[in-house]
Amino acid sequence: xxxxxxxxxxxxxxxxxxxxxxxxxxxxxxxxxxxxxxxxxxxxxxxxxxxxxxxxxxxxxxxxxxxxxxxxxxxxxxxxxxxxxxxxxxxxxxxxxxxxxxxxxxxxxxxxxxxxxxxxxxxxxxxxxxxxxxxxxxxxxxxxxxxxxxxxxxxxxxxxxxxxxxxxxxxxxxxxxxxxxxxxxxxxxxxxxxxxxxxxxxxxxxxxxxxxxxxxxxxxxxxxxxxxxxxxxxxxxxxxxxxxxxxxxxxxxxxxxxxxxxxxxxxxxxxxxxxxxxxxxxxxxxxxxxxxxxxxxxxxxx
Amino acid sequence: xxxxxxxxxxxxxxxxxxxxxxxxxxxxxxxxxxxxxxxxxxxxxxxxxxxxxxxxxxxxxxxxxxxxxxxxxxxxxxxxxxxxxxxxxxxxxxxxxxxxxxxxxxxxxxxxxxxxxxxxxxxxxxxxxxxxxxxxxxxxxxxxxxxxxxxxxxxxxxxxxxxxxxxxxxxxxxxxxxxxxxxxxxxxxxxxxxxxxxxxxxxxxxxxxxxxxxxxxxxxxxxxxxxxxxxxxxxxxxxxxxxxxxxxxxxxxxxxxxxxxxxxxxxxxxx
Numbered sequence: 001x002x003x004x005x006x007x008x009x010x011x012x013x014x015x016x017x018x019x020x021x022x023x024x025x026x027x028x029x030x031x032x033x034x035x036x037x038x039x040x041x042x043x044x045x046x047x048x049x050x051x052x053x054x055x056x057x058x059x060x061x062x063x064x065x066x067x068x069x070x071x072x073x074x075x076x077x078x079x080x081x082x083x084x085x086x087x088x089x090x091x092x093x094x095x096x097x098x099x100x101x102x103x104x105x106x107x108x109x110x111x112x113x114x115x116x117x118x119x120x121x122x123x124x125x126x127x128x129x130x131x132x133x134x135x136x137x138x139x140x141x142x143x144x145x146x147x148x149x150x151x152x153x154x155x156x157x158x159x160x161x162x163x164x165x166x167x168x169x170x171x172x173x174x175x176x177x178x179x180x181x182x183x184x185x186x187x188x189x190x191x192x193x194x195x196x197x198x199x200x201x202x203x204x205x206x207x208x209x210x211x212x213x214x215x216x217x218x219x220x221x222x223x224x225x226x227x228x229x230x231x232x233x234x235x236x237x238x239x240x241x242x243x244x245x246x247x248x249x250x251x252x253x254x255x256x257x258x259x260x261x262x263x264x265x266x267x268x269x270x271x272x273x274x275x276x277x278x279x280x281x282x283x284x285x286x287x288x289x290x291x292x293x294x295x296x297x298x299x300x301x302x
Numbered sequence: 303x304x305x306x307x308x309x310x311x312x313x314x315x316x317x318x319x320x321x322x323x324x325x326x327x328x329x330x331x332x333x334x335x336x337x338x339x340x341x342x343x344x345x346x347x348x349x350x351x352x353x354x355x356x357x358x359x360x361x362x363x364x365x366x367x368x369x370x371x372x373x374x375x376x377x378x379x380x381x382x383x384x385x386x387x388x389x390x391x392x393x394x395x396x397x398x399x400x401x402x403x404x405x406x407x408x409x410x411x412x413x414x415x416x417x418x419x420x421x422x423x424x425x426x427x428x429x430x431x432x433x434x435x436x437x438x439x440x441x442x443x444x445x446x447x448x449x450x451x452x453x454x455x456x457x458x459x460x461x462x463x464x465x466x467x468x469x470x471x472x473x474x475x476x477x478x479x480x481x482x483x484x485x486x487x488x489x490x491x492x493x494x495x496x497x498x499x500x501x502x503x504x505x506x507x508x509x510x511x512x513x514x515x516x517x518x519x520x521x522x523x524x525x526x527x528x529x530x531x532x533x534x535x536x537x538x539x540x541x542x543x544x545x546x547x548x549x550x551x552x553x554x555x556x557x558x559x560x561x562x563x564x565x566x567x568x569x570x571x572x573x
Contacts, residue, residue: 093365171417174413177403181405184363188395188397189417189464189466189467191386
């Protein structure tokens with residue numbers, strides 16, 4: 001009995017921590033959704049692009065780890081700058097659907113650029129943290145939990161705290177929330193939309209880099225990262241597209257349920273249900289709580 | 303500058319088109335003297351909002367363009383400016399329909415108006431207290447989410463937010479739309495007070511002709527994108543045609559100035 005309980009705990013904790021990896025990807029989507037009310041289809045490509053550049057700097061140019069990370073982050077700021085100037089500004093008066101389509105195109109451009117610059121082979125990324133159970137926890141709590149999962153959890157926690165503070169207490173955060181509510185009114189009182197867009201896309205780029213590092217360390221830096229980012233979709237549907245805590249909680253829910261379902265119900269379906277189980281969960285949310293757990297309800301006065 | 307001084311805003315014969323085709327204004331000229339309140343009156347679709355947006359340069363974001371004529375603000379053309387540059391120059395528009403940031407608190411809404419100014423936290427609080435002296439009602443509700451305040455309060459938020467940018471000139475687009483008469487009076491009292499105590503020049507677009515003229519120095523009446531009549535507020539209030547067409551003191555079935563002009567020309571011919 002105790003062993004079964006321990007096993008369940010292990011599955012659950014492992015799932016929750018793995019979920020934070022989804023949260024990290026979802027965070028990038030939320031940032032951009034808040035400011036431009038658009039689902040950024042290029043977020044997956046940004047994850048791939050940023051982490052591949054990071055690996056490229058380290059492995060092809062022998063730049064040390066920290067410096068390479070800073071360079072890759074700066075590169076994502078440049079990507080944000082170019083996106084604002086070349087894609088968003090010309091489409092300023094276009095409908096949200098047009099911008100959505102543009103992000104799909106942007107995704108292809110980034111995928112192509114990344115592979116043109118750094119090649120197509122799978123790269124190994126070593127963060128210095130192994131993807132194996134932590135001995136201390138295994139000995140004392142009898143749980144086998146990956147060190148990388150714990151690290152990802154910590155990083156996700158730090159990012160959410162940092163971003164929440166930024167939004168709540170800084171001037172630029174206030175500007176961002178104002179733009180998210182009503183871009184026209186924000187511009188009428190002198191909030192420069194292009195600065196806000198630039199900031200948001202750069203921040204989303206850096207978040208993509210962090211998420212890419214986690215995923216790259218686990219699964220190798222490869223093209224499949226682009227599709228992995230799509231796992232963020234059910235996370236966002238559950239957590240709410242415009243909520244940062246929602247992205248985190250949504251990730252945890254997805255991570256935990258897919259692992260638990262895989263282990264306990266998977267065998268009845270012949271296994272491998274974690275690929276689609278999150279989407280089933282997402283459909284239930286779409287039916288009964290379309291704004292997600294933490295999404296902003298559309299407030300209407302009656 | 304040689305041409306700066308008496309008029310803070312000088313619009314000369316502007317024509318405005320949307321999407322390069324749809325003609326919204328065809329001949330609007332208008333002056334706002336420094337420190338005065340000028341009312342721009344007309345029915346729905348007459349071109350009031352378009353005129354204001356042409357001035358604040360917000361037309362561009364709606365695919366509109368000034369195709370003829372000129373707009374000078376404080377002695378300089380607004381042609382090359384962006385909305386945020388106009389705010390920096392001291393011109394702020396309060397958009398039609400209040401447009402508060404619904405998910406922000408009342409206070410956050412007001413503070414957001416100071417975004418373009420480089421103020422310390424202390425300065426912001428000082429400004430905020432000053433703003434609250436005009437909008438006492440908002441101080442009580444400072445922590446509420448703006449979306450859940452009443453229509454009148456939202457209008458006050460929108461004006462208070464604009465005042466945080468320390469404007470020299472305010473463009474108010476139908477500030478009393480959908481408000482109860484008592485609130486209309488309250489809003490106008492605040493506007494008057496801001497004009498007198500803060501020295502803000504005001505261009506006011508309104509359908510509520512009577513109240514607007516009673517609180518203005520000068521008025522323009524526009525119909526289908528053209529200025530039909532202008533004059534001091536008193537002269538417009540006592541004008542027979544204005545009374546008939548805009549103040550609801552009607553004699554015959556005439557609906558607008560074009561009908562009046564037609565009638566007059568018919569009368570001339572028959573004489």
